[in-house]
Amino acid sequence: MTGRLDWRAWPGRPLRGSLSVPGDKSVSHRAVMLAAVATGSTRIEGFLEGEDTRATAAILARLGVRIEAPDAGTRIVHGVGLHGLRPADGPLDCGNAGTGMRLLAGLLAGQAFDSVLVGDASLSARPMQRVTVPLAAMGAAIDTGPGGTAPLRVEGGRPLAGVEHRLAVASAQVKSALLLAGLYARGATRVREPHPTRDYTERLLAAFGADIAVAGDAIELRPGRPLVSPGTLLVPGDFSSAAFFLVAASLVPGSDLRLRGIGLDPRRTGLIDCLREMGADIEVELSRPGQAGPVGDLRVRHAPLRGIEVPPARVPDMIDEFPVLFAAAALAQGRTRVAGAAELRVKESDRIAVMARALRTLGVAIEELPDGACITGGAIAGGRVDSAGDHRCAMALAVAAQRAAGEVVVGDCANVATSFPGFAALAQSSGFGLAEEAV
Ligand code: S3P
Numbered sequence: 001m002t003g004r005l006d007w008r009a010w011p012g013r014p015l016r017g018s019l020s021v022p023g024d025k026s027v028s029h030r031a032v033m034l035a036a037v038a039t040g041s042t043r044i045e046g047f048l049e050g051e052d053t054r055a056t057a058a059i060l061a062r063l064g065v066r067i068e069a070p071d072a073g074t075r076i077v078h079g080v081g082l083h084g085l086r087p088a089d090g091p092l093d094c095g096n097a098g099t100g101m102r103l104l105a106g107l108l109a110g111q112a113f114d115s116v117l118v119g120d121a122s123l124s125a126r127p128m129q130r131v132t133v134p135l136a137a138m139g140a141a142i143d144t145g146p147g148g149t150a151p152l153r154v155e156g157g158r159p160l161a162g163v164e165h166r167l168a169v170a171s172a173q174v175k176s177a178l179l180l181a182g183l184y185a186r187g188a189t190r191v192r193e194p195h196p197t198r199d200y201t202e203r204l205l206a207a208f209g210a211d212i213a214v215a216g217d218a219i220e221l222r223p224g225r226p227l228v229s230p231g232t233l234l235v236p237g238d239f240s241s242a243a244f245f246l247v248a249a250s251l252v253p254g255s256d257l258r259l260r261g262i263g264l265d266p267r268r269t270g271l272i273d274c275l276r277e278m279g280a281d282i283e284v285e286l287s288r289p290g291q292a293g294p295v296g297d298l299r300v301r302h303a304p305l306r307g308i309e310v311p312p313a314r315v316p317d318m319i320d321e322f323p324v325l326f327a328a329a330a331l332a333q334g335r336t337r338v339a340g341a342a343e344l345r346v347k348e349s350d351r352i353a354v355m356a357r358a359l360r361t362l363g364v365a366i367e368e369l370p371d372g373a374c375i376t377g378g379a380i381a382g383g384r385v386d387s388a389g390d391h392r393c394a395m396a397l398a399v400a401a402q403r404a405a406g407e408v409v410v411g412d413c414a415n416v417a418t419s420f421p422g423f424a425a426l427a428q429s430s431g432f433g434l435a436e437e438a439v
Helices: 025-036 051-062 098-109 129-137 172-182 200-207 239-251 270-277 312-318 322-330 342-346 351-361 391-403 414-418 423-430
Strands: 005-010 016-020 041-045 066-068 074-078 115-118 141-143 152-155 164-166 189-192 211-215 218-222 232-234 256-263 281-288 295-301 335-338 365-369 372-376 383-386 408-411 433-438
Touching: 005 391, 016 423, 025 041, 025 051, 025 074, 025 098, 025 172, 025 200, 051 066, 051 098, 051 414, 098 115, 098 129, 098 152, 098 172, 129 141, 129 172, 172 189, 172 200, 172 218, 200 211, 239 256, 239 270, 239 281, 239 295, 239 322, 239 391, 239 423, 270 281, 270 312, 270 322, 322 335, 322 351, 322 372, 322 391, 342 351, 351 365, 351 372, 351 383, 351 391, 391 408, 391 414, 391 433, 423 433
Parallel strands: 016 256, 041 232, 164 189, 383 408
Antiparallel strands: 005 408, 005 433, 041 074, 066 074, 115 152, 141 152, 189 218, 211 218, 256 295, 281 295, 335 372, 365 372
16 A cells, blocks of 8 residues: 545546446456466456555465566466465565455465465454354364454465355355365365355366366365466456446436446346446446356446335345445435445445445435445535545545535545556546545
């Protein structure tokens, strides 16, 4: 993270034209990890140049993997094979990235050497026992700090055994950590999810030739096969980044915007369903299969929004989109209710509390629930709000400001670079009223 950065945001122009967003964060983390432990070289195109994914690539480089970056968004990873990683000379810094830390915990549990995973203040406050406890059931030994948080001290050289896991929380990160450890286990690793979550790890493991099968709610990985590079991996645009533009164009009269090359895995696109129920005008213009699920173009035009009840079963399909859904709800007619989303409290920030505090400052009637919120939409005022260093809250508040009655100052926005480098410039050029201010 660089120095502190605030934004000033105000209603800009209608959003028009077409744009693409940076590569998918979840796919980029997984692509570079699997390429690292495969045989052969993998060219990753569309790699997210965000702080989170660069931290993961830097960790793999410190574990002995040669990674070239011939240009922005491209990585050539010279895989070392499943047993070719080497110990690093100190702690491995995952930065702000929960995905990086949790997936690496699984990958490193299977190595012959010890490792220590650390992160920034936000990541060091997030729950890690959701991965360390099921990994321990496979034979891994991972010490956490007090309270089950990072640093994670991963003891190497422990024999792992494949077991059946029934996940208590619908979490793609936990599922993925267990599957990665399963590559090093004796016997099959089976993971059952309470609700299906993004399946990039499964898809990419299959692309690398792993023996993986999905039957009903169970994913089974049988170890023994080496991972072999598929040659090239294409990372689609990140739906969670496109989401800010979907909502902004829905809110701003006169908007008509195309978003090109976006990953449209149905386990990610619950926000489209919500926005359509709210009255939004969104078309999927073209959808084609990709290595990490369907990829397509979206067209969104302004339409007045009304409040909805978000079905709790949809929550995992839009888990990263609640900050921007709250922004849409604050400007919709009537009441929006979200429940069954307690996971939002353990993201990069407590997203329910951070968004509730910020929207209340802007005059929105919002009631916090333990697992969601009730928002009565209408107009929003200008004011000074705090993103609490949470990238998605910062961008969501800049979106809300596009319909505010006055200027909104959003504090602590530097972490936007973790997932969406260049957001401010892209937003400005597409019509947002937005200026960055180093403070
Ligand atoms: C992610 C899974 C989700 C999501 C996160 C990325 C992933 O987290 O919120 O931004 O890449 O697997 P959980 O697994 O905690 O739900």
